Amino acid sequence: MYIQDKTYLALISREEKDLSMRFYVPTDIYVEKDCVKNHAQNLLAIGKHAFIMTGKTSAKKNGSLNDVIAVLDAGHVPYQVFDQVEENPSTDTVGNAAQQAREFGADYIIGIGGGSAIDAAKAAALLLANPNVLADNLHKAPEKPLNHVPVVAVPTTCGTGSEATPVAIITNHKIHLKKSIPHRIFPALALVDGKYLASAKKTLIINTAVDALSHMVESILNIYSNAFNRMCPEYGLKLWGELKDVLLSDAPIDESLYEKLMLTSTIAGMSIAHTSTTVPHGMSYDLTLNQGTPHGPAVGYFLAGYVDVCEKKVPEDVKRILTLLGLKSTADFSEMLDKLIGKCKVSREMRDQFAAAMKVNRSKLDLVPGGMTPEEVDSIYEKSLTLE
Numbered sequence: 326m327y328i329q330d331k332t333y334l335a336l337i338s339r340e341e342k343d344l345s346m347r348f349y350v351p352t353d354i355y356v357e358k359d360c361v362k363n364h365a366q367n368l369l370a371i372g373k374h375a376f377i378m379t380g381k382t383s384a385k386k387n388g389s390l391n392d393v394i395a396v397l398d399a400g401h402v403p404y405q406v407f408d409q410v411e412e413n414p415s416t417d418t419v420g421n422a423a424q425q426a427r428e429f430g431a432d433y434i435i436g437i438g439g440g441s442a443i444d445a446a447k448a449a450a451l452l453l454a455n456p457n458v459l460a461d462n463l464h465k466a467p468e469k470p471l472n473h474v475p476v477v478a479v480p481t482t483c484g485t486g487s488e489a490t491p492v493a494i495i496t497n498h499k500i501h502l503k504k505s506i507p508h509r510i511f512p513a514l515a516l517v518d519g520k521y522l523a524s525a526k527k528t529l530i531i532n533t534a535v536d537a538l539s540h541m542v543e544s545i546l547n548i549y550s551n552a553f554n555r556m557c558p559e560y561g562l563k564l565w566g567e568l569k570d571v572l573l574s575d576a577p578i579d580e581s582l583y584e585k586l587m588l589t590s591t592i593a594g595m596s597i598a599h600t601s602t603t604v605p606h607g608m609s610y611d612l613t614l615n616q617g618t619p620h621g622p623a624v625g626y627f628l629a630g631y632v633d634v635c636e637k638k639v640p641e642d643v644k645r646i647l648t649l650l651g652l653k654s655t656a657d658f659s660e661m662l663d664k665l666i667g668k669c670k671v672s673r674e675m676r677d678q679f680a681a682a683m684k685v686n687r688s689k690l691d692l693v694p695g696g697m698t699p700e701e702v703d704s705i706y707e708k709s710l711t712l713e
Contacts, residue, residue, distance in 0.1 A: 346551050346552070346553035346554065347553070347599075348553055348554060348599065349598075349599075350489055350511070350595050350598055351511050352478075352488065352489055352511050352512045352513065352514065352515050353367065353513065353514045353515070354488065354489060354514075354515040354517065354591060355367075355515070355516055355517065356517040356518075356584065356587060356588050356591060357517075357518065357584070358518060358519065358520055358584065359518065359520075360516045360517065360518050361389070361392040361393055361396060361479065361516045361518060362392060362395070362396065364514075364516060365396040365399065365400065367514055367516075368393070368396050368397075368400075368435075368477060368514065368516070369396065369397075369400040369402060371433045371475050371477055371513055371514060372402075372431075372432040372433035372474070372475060373402065373403075373432055374402070374403050374404070374429065374430050374431045374432050374433075375397055375402055375403070375404040375405075375431060375433055375434075375435055376404070376405055376407065376422075376425070376426040376429060376431035376433070376434045376435070376449075376453075377390070377393065377394075377404055377405065377406045377407065377434075377435045377437060378407045378410055378422055378434060378435070378436050378437070378442055378445055378446045378449060379406070379407070379408050379410060379436070379437040379438045379442050380408065380410050380411070380412075380438050380439075380441070380442055381408055381409070383438060383439075383481060383524075383525075384408075384437045384438050384442075384481060385408075386524045387481055387520075387521040387522075387523065387524040387525070388520070388521065388524075389437050389438075389479050389481050389518070389521045390406070390437055392479075392518075393435060393437060393479060394406075404435075405425065405426070405429045405431065407422045407425060407426075409421070409422070410422075410438065410441055410442045410445045411441065412441050412619070412620075413441060413494075413496045413503060413613055413614075413620070414441050414442075414444060414445035414448070414495060414496065415495070415496045415497070415498055416448075416460040416461050416463055416495055416496070416497045416498075416499075417460065417498070418445060419445050419448040419449045419452060419460055419463070419495060420452060420459070420460025420461070422445065422449040423448075423449040423452035423453045423460070426449060426453050427453055427456065431453065431474070432474055432475075433450075433474050433475040433476070433477065433513075434446045434449055434450045434453070434474060434475075434476050434477070435476075435477040435478075435479065436476060436477070436478050436479065436487075436512075437479040437481065438479075438480070438481050438482070439480065439481060439482035439484070439485060439533065440480075440482070440484065440485025440486075440487040440494070440536075440620070443476075443478045443480060443485070443487040443488060443512070444485075444487055444492070444493040444494050444495065445493075445495075446476050446478070447473070447476055447487075447493040447510040447512070448460075448463055448493045448495050448506060448510075450473040450474045450475070450476045450510060451463075451471055451472075451473040451506075451508055451510055453473070453474050454471070454472050454473045454474050455471050455472070455473075458471070461497060461499060463495055463497075463506045463508075464495070464497060464502060464504055464506055464507070465507075466507045467507070467508070470508075470509070471508055473508070473510050475512075475513040475514075476510060476511075476512040476513060477512060477513065477514045477515075477516070478512040478514070478515040478516070479515075479516050479517075479518075479521075480515070480517055480521075480587065480590070480591075481521040481522070481525075482522075482525065482529065482530075482533040482590075483522060483530060483533050483534055483537060483583075483586040483587050483589065483590040484532070484533025484534055484535070484536035484537045484590055484593075484620075484621055485533065485536060485537075485590070485594065485620075486537060486540055486590050486591055486592075486593045486594015486595070486596075486597065487594060488512055488515035488517060488591060488594060489512075489515060489591050489592075489594035489595045489598055490511070490594045490595075490597060490598045491508075491509035491510055491511045491598060492505045492510075492597070492598075492601075493505060493506050493508070493510055494506075496614065501614065502614075503610045503613060503614045504610065511598075515591070517587050517588070517591055518584075518587070519580075519582075519583030519584035519585070519586060519587040519588075520580075520583060521583075522578075522583040522586060522587065523580060523583065527577065527578060530572070530578060530586065531572050531621075531665055531666070532619050532620075532621035532622055532666070533590070533621050534565070534568070534572055534586065534589075534590070534621070535621040535622065535624065535625040535628075535662070535665060535666055536593075536620060536621035536624055536625070537561070537565065537589055537590045537593035537594075538562075538565055538593070538625070538628070539602070539605055539606065539621075539624040539625060539628050540558075540593035540594065540596055540597045540602065541557075541558035541561045541562050541565065541592075541593045541596050542558075542562075542605075542628060542631075542632065542646055543597065543600075543602045543603045543604075543605060543606065543631075544557070544558045544593075544596035544597050544599065544600040544602075545558050545559075545642055545645070545646060546603065546631065546632070546635045546639065546642060546643070546646075546693070546694060547600040547601070547603055547692050547693075547694070548691070548692050548693070548694055549599065549600040549601065549692065550600055550642075550694075554596070554599040554600060557592050557593075557595045557596040557599070558592075558593070558596040559645070559649060560592060561589050561592035561593050561596060562646060562649035562650055563649045564585060564588065564589040564592070565589050565650065566649055566650040566651040566652075567585075567651075568582065568585060568586060568589065569650065569651070569661065572665060573661065573664055573665065600692075601692060602689075603631070603689055603692045603693060604627065604631050604683070604689050604690065604692075604693060604697065604702075604705070605624050605625075605627040605628045605631050606624055606689070607683060607686050607688070607689030607690075608624075608627045608679065608683055608705070608706075608709075609623035609624040609626075609627065610623075611678075611679045611682065612626070612669065612671075612679075615675065616669075616671070618669065621666070622666040622667075622669070623669075625662050625665070625666045626662075626666065626668070626669045626709045626710065627705055627706075627709045628662060629655065629658055629659035629662050629708070629709070630704065630705035630706075630708040630709045631705060632646070632655055632658060633655055633659075633704075633705075633708065634693075634697065634701045634704065634705060635693070635694060636655055638693075638694050638695035639694045639695070642694070643655065668710075668711045669709070669710050669711065670710070670711045670712070670713045671710050671711075671712065671713065672712070672713050673712050673713075676706055676710050676712065679706065680702055680703055680706045683702050683706075684699045684702050690702075
């Protein structure tokens, strides 16, 4: 393998374990304008009865639902629409959807929307193929890997990258838990079209773009990062850096940038498909669950603090991230995030409660290069959250 970039060469020589690498994204991904229509045959080949999962209004407003239905109608594929997916989808919602899909006779599921719709489609696809599994038990580790019916992802936001990951974040309100389920569910097909951003408010675009930024930063500042899988986040961070001035300005986003935003998001999804997310995502779930904070800002609030901690452990990695973004220092990084998403206010009691839970969250802490001490966890919360 010929590698021209000196940074990659340095990474290869860092540690012997970095020479053991794997790259795997089984999803058939298309990123282009009108790709639903252009790849109609790919969509029709997935199955014979489609169950569409989406939110109440956005897919209708941005045209994505109409595009998918037009292809299914032309291909004479029966379908049923479930438009009850909420932000941060619940076990109740995916259980209800799977039951309706089963009664309809669906053999594949199409998720249209942001990460919530696509994650819900993944969970429902697993339940549809495993009728003995209860939705409320989705977070329990299975005795053996479970199969699922095929999933098609049509993303309409530029942040989660769920179309390129095996992850589904589902909320169980009965036990007050928001977390990824322990099942790997890669979509079979992803049709990514930037034009669906046209009806999105700039605030939504910024919020989801911050999520994509977090995915790429967390995939590099991660024990599973290596020279091979860094190709995705490094390229994606360069693209994000080229977009940051547009995101920071008060001007509307030009439609010529929609495809670039969506491409960056998909690449960010491919990044975490190889490494998983780390501490900022783990910290974000409490804000979303307890305060209803949108996912992108909830992650972004903790990102600068995490980068500050990692700068002491892996300074060259942090320097590389800043360089790709066109920033000079971690202070510039923090200032950029403040301008994009502002600050989050919580009570001291809530902040301390969140910090105590994170200090025992080994699934995220163990992914930090060099590990993370309880004092470092506290420092991130202190830097990231403003007390009421």
